Amino acid sequence: MRITLELSLRKRMVTLPVNNSHLLSSLIYNIVDKSSSEYAERLHEQGYRLQNKAFKLFTFSPLYLPNRRKWEMHDDGTMSTTERLLHLVISSPKSEFIEHLVVGLLHEPFVSVGKERFRVETVRRLDQPALSGDMRFIALSPIVCATKHTDDVYAQYLFPGDEEFERVLCENLCRKYEALYTRPYAGDNSNFRFTLDQNYAERKQGKIRKLITIKEGKPEETKVKGVLAPFRLEAPAELMEVGYECGFGERNSQGFGMVKVDES
Structure with a gap:
């Protein structure tokens, strides 16, 4: 809602x-x-x-x-x-x-x-839009995706095209689904695909990565990296709905990952 x-x-x-x-x-x-x-x-x-x-x-x-x-x-x-x-x-x-x-x-x-x-x-x-398994969205705020391996001191930010980006983004949606419905997501997400709007990226000369500073100038200052661009997502409708309502990627309650349906 x-x-x-x-x-x-x-x-x-x-x-x-x-x-x-x-x-x-x-x-x-x-x-x-x-x-x-x-x-x-x-x-x-x-x-x-x-x-x-x-x-x-x-x-x-x-x-x-x-x-x-x-x-x-x-x-x-x-x-x-x-x-x-x-x-x-x-x-x-x-x-x-x-x-x-x-x-x-x-x-x-x-x-x-x-x-x-x-x-x-x-x-x-x-009004809630009709969400299917193949949607085009416009990112209203940067989508943040990160992973941290055992040997990493800090989380590694991921972007579209990185090997682990789609997997981490999909797993994040599945975890939010489970937190929301108190049961694991049991559907088939093997065809999960995230595709950037390349025409938009070219118009922006590739400048679609954003560096956002949270609480700038304060001891708890944090710098967050994300991608801000229209995209196409192929995913189960249940996960599509979770992303639309909760936000895609991480740090949603800090204002990241909000999208709207691309009606163009």
Whole structure:
């Protein structure tokens, strides 16, 4: 299930860090906390566990402007806009998460993203698209895929074309499926295929890999690498739905791996 928030500015211009996904993640937890502090804490600290791995089972889009307008970027790592309305899409297959999110917004119609404050003008549920075993998607935020072998000190980021990319991406979806439904995925995923939109990659001159800094300038600063491009996915419809609702790849609750259906 997806909902979109329409946020209005409380002043003439709003300025945010370019790397603001951690601020949006905090915003979501704060909204949920207004409904149930117990659930918000459990979601943040434990999530939905599968053995030694915890999944939050939600993701969200970047803050975007209507009418395809773009943010004004600045050399100091910030971006600004005078556009009156901004949109944020939040996605999760867990009805309890969506319910707490909506109830939290009813308690407090004003929300903060970092130091900026917005009024929530509308909360709207989006229709679920028909998902089949062969879909084309547009990545709204970078898809992060990584693996760590026994001898590795740090996780190794993977990208489309790397030998293990499809396997790791598919296994991640299967684990999220099991965390969501509390049973292993038993379908046939042997024909799992991820194909980048090569025309898009050529137009971007191959610059589709993104380096995102989380909590920049803080002790817990983390740099994350992902791919941001349209793609075609051939996969079982059950896994397709998990990816669409929870996000593809890793770090979904930090705002990575959200997609929309490519209707072009």
